[in-house]
Amino acid sequence: MLTFWKRQERKEMNKMKEISAIEESHICLEGEEGKGYLMGDPITCTDPFSSNPGEIFRFCQKEYGKCTSSIYVDAKKGVKRIGWVFRRKEKYTDCDKWYIHEVWITLLEKEDTVIRKQHFFDLGRRI
DSSP, X not given: OXXXXXXXXXXXXXXXXXXXXXXXXXXXXXXXXXXXXXXXXXXXXXXXXXXXXXXXXXXXHHHHOEEEEEEEEEETTEEEEEEEEEEEEEEOSSSXXXXXXXXXXXXXXXXXXXXXXXXXXXXXXXX
């Protein structure tokens, strides 16, 4: 009976947390040193096709190649795994050289928020 309640708890927790956005960062790795260059700004998809991490992972594997590692961040309660790193070898469009195309996929519960603070100048009684 205890196992049933634990399963129910897990189901409820999974229902509460949904993926509302996915962030992609594309990186070009060149040469033996593996120098990385960011290819444009990170792209945030605010309407993902699925909120199931497994489905998103399999789609990214087909789209971006082999998963080489996970992405982690420090959290209040230890370390949190938030995404994956995918790699594949690609050819430049303008020459015959190859490079490694790396894509960092980060899953977000909510879109990033930016708090803006205005710093007004006080004119006082100068006018």
